[in-house]
Amino acid sequence: MNQHGRKIVIVGGGIAGLCAAVYALKCGYQVELLEMHDMAGGLAMSWRRGPYTFETCLHWLVGSNPHGEFHTQWKEVCDIDRLTFVDPEEFIRIETSSGDSLSMFASVDALEAELLRRAPQDRAVIRDLISSIHALGKFRMLDPSGGFTGNWLNMLRDLPIFPVLSRLSKISGREFGKRFSDPLLKSFFSTGDIGKMPAVAMLISLAWMNARNAGYCIGGSQALIRLIEEKIAALGGKIRFGARAARILVEDDRAIGVELANGETILADWVVSAADGHATIFDLLGGKYADDATRKLYAERELFASYLQVSLGVGLDLSDQPPALSCVLDTPVMVDPETDLSSVMFRFFHFDPTFAPPGKTAVTSLLSTRNFKYWSSLRAGNLIAYRAEKDRIAETVIGVLKRRIPALAAAIETVDVSTPASVFRYTGNWQGTMEGWLPMPGSGFRPLPNTLPGLDRFIMAGQWVMPGGGLPSGPLTARPAIKTICKHDRVPFDVHPEHTRAEELVGV
Ligand SMILES: Cc1cc2nc3c(=O)[nH]c(=O)nc-3n(C[C@H](O)[C@H](O)[C@H](O)COP(=O)(O)OP(=O)(O)OC[C@H]3O[C@@H](n4cnc5c(N)ncnc54)[C@H](O)[C@@H]3O)c2cc1C
Numbered sequence: 001m002n003q004h005g006r007k008i009v010i011v012g013g014g015i016a017g018l019c020a021a022v023y024a025l026k027c028g029y030q031v032e033l034l035e036m037h038d039m040a041g042g043l044a045m046s047w048r049r050g051p052y053t054f055e056t057c058l059h060w061l062v063g064s065n066p067h068g069e070f071h072t073q074w075k076e077v078c079d080i081d082r083l084t085f086v087d088p089e090e091f092i093r094i095e096t097s098s099g100d101s102l103s104m105f106a107s108v109d110a111l112e113a114e115l116l117r118r119a120p121q122d123r124a125v126i127r128d129l130i131s132s133i134h135a136l137g138k139f140r141m142l143d144p145s146g147g148f149t150g151n152w153l154n155m156l157r158d159l160p161i162f163p164v165l166s167r168l169s170k171i172s173g174r175e176f177g178k179r180f181s182d183p184l185l186k187s188f189f190s191t192g193d194i195g196k197m198p199a200v201a202m203l204i205s206l207a208w209m210n211a212r213n214a215g216y217c218i219g220g221s222q223a224l225i226r227l228i229e230e231k232i233a234a235l236g237g238k239i240r241f242g243a244r245a246a247r248i249l250v251e252d253d254r255a256i257g258v259e260l261a262n263g264e265t266i267l268a269d270w271v272v273s274a275a276d277g278h279a280t281i282f283d284l285l286g287g288k289y290a291d292d293a294t295r296k297l298y299a300e301r302e303l304f305a306s307y308l309q310v311s312l313g314v315g316l317d318l319s320d321q322p323p324a325l326s327c328v329l330d331t332p333v334m335v336d337p338e339t340d341l342s343s344v345m346f347r348f349f350h351f352d353p354t355f356a357p358p359g360k361t362a363v364t365s366l367l368s369t370r371n372f373k374y375w376s377s378l379r380a381g382n383l384i385a386y387r388a389e390k391d392r393i394a395e396t397v398i399g400v401l402k403r404r405i406p407a408l409a410a411a412i413e414t415v416d417v418s419t420p421a422s423v424f425r426y427t428g429n430w431q432g433t434m435e436g437w438l439p440m441p442g443s444g445f446r447p448l449p450n451t452l453p454g455l456d457r458f459i460m461a462g463q464w465v466m467p468g469g470g471l472p473s474g475p476l477t478a479r480p481a482i483k484t485i486c487k488h489d490r491v492p493f494d495v496h497p498e499h500t501r502a503e504e505l506v507g508v
Contacts, residue, residue, distance in 0.1 A: 056366075076495050307423070
């Protein structure tokens with residue numbers, strides 16, 4: 001390792017901040033990683049209540065397959081092959097109160113058979129969907145830190161599927177869903193934020209699932225986070241918990257360090273912010289380096305919704321349930337004064353033995369809302385009313401599930417409700433958003449600038465510079481951030497991937 005003595009201070013110990021720390025340490029930088037909480041992960045989080053663990057983040061991790069797209073990138077930041085992945089074949093079932101159902105399968109052949117069973121009248125559109133998934137299976141992600149030299153081969157490989165990519169990037173999930181006459185199929189592509197995003201987002205996800213490259217890792221998102229923390233420790237880095245950055249210190253338009261909420265000053269050669277974008281630009285830097293384009297972006301661009309999470313510890317073996325179940329309701333449920341939902345989704349974590357004792361199941365339900373103000377003002381202004389609202393939501397959600405599984409009524413051992421106010425308190429994410437900027441048809445997933453005009457020695461990483469967010473946005477944004485710093489400092493950017501245990505055994 002090249003020990004040149006330069007120092008980087010990183011704000012935020014979510015996936016992006018952790019990945020930035022690994023890349024920086026590998027390039028010989030001293031790193032001080034500041035995390036305001038007592039544990040790392042940010043949105044990649046789970047929590048324990050009695051014998052149950054409740055996961056908020058992980059549904060699928062792109063790059064789970066050792067031979068698949070994006071696996072090598074994970075190996076640059078941790079020994080991902082130590083994780084155990086599961087790829088449920090039926091990954092979600094959509095069900096009405098009358099028992100009408102549609103199952104979405106990971107393998108594309110099973111999916112085609114199920115869709116044709118369900119909606120033979122939509123044969124032509126189903127065939128188009130399936131052939132698009134096959135085509136998108138060949139998609140190669142471009143590396144934002146690679147430039148033309150690092151990406152030309154992938155661009156060349158993506159050329160034949162460009163027409164499919166381009167067509168599906170321009171239409172929303174909702175427009176795509178409209179082509180089906182079957183109401184459940186229509187709703188799969190149209191509900192919530194999926195309906196607003198470019199259709200290509202869902203279809204590429206289906207292609208990754210078909211390739212078994214979007215698995216769930218046992219232990220949830222924290223299992224991945226812990227691996228990256230281990231890597232940081234092995235490289236001699238340290239994470240400071242309970243260290244809330246209050247100000248990014250600037251001298252002559254050059255970032256020189258960070259002042260913590262307790263008044264302590266940390267000086268460094270570079271400041272990387274992997275914390276919330278809005279707070280970084282408008283609070284930590286006081287808005288001084290926000291030009292018109294940045295202000296317009298934060299004023300106008302749409303975000304992923306926030307959410308309430310109802311988590312239930314259930315003293316029942318629910319392994320006969322699908323991993324995810326979307327219950328379509330006859331009467332919508334009211335989440336808050338501006339939000340009604342016509343379906344409620346449940347996740348039954350029976351496939352993760354670390355989340356509940358044998359014979360019991362951790363169950364969660366996420367309820368989307370964009371009414372962050374309602375929940376944050378209620379919590380700040382009237383804690384009793386806030387708790388009553390949380391109780392009402394829990395009762396509503398339990399009511400929906402009890403109609404589906406009557407035995408549940410007597411088996412609930414733990415109830416936990418978090419709200420958009422909790423998301424903000426624990427991660428600092430603006431408006432309690434679950435994933436930052438919502439990619440829209442046309443504007444898509446194009447990365448945003450990771451520097452601010454007029455400010456030197458400062459760079460951003462994480463979901464606020466990569467619309468669409470997701471765990472891969474950690475390495476995808478941390479890599480170019482540290483590469484830029486290395487280039488500026490004339491330090492070699494040498495971030496070789498981890499060898500897998502299997503490779504070590506055969507001496508690769
Ligand atoms: C419900 C849900 C489901 C999801 N499902 C998936 C999925 O299946 N697959 C997937 O790939 N992605 C999923 N995601 C998205 C993924 O979790 C996020 O996009 C990703 O974790 C964002 O990482 P980040 O590091 O950019 O930001 P964050 O996770 O927000 O990390 C920012 C960190 O900065 C810290 N911080 C903030 N301000 C300060 C400060 N002033 N001082 C010090 N520290 C500070 C925060 O505490 C936090 O730890 C999901 C997210 C949610 C909420």
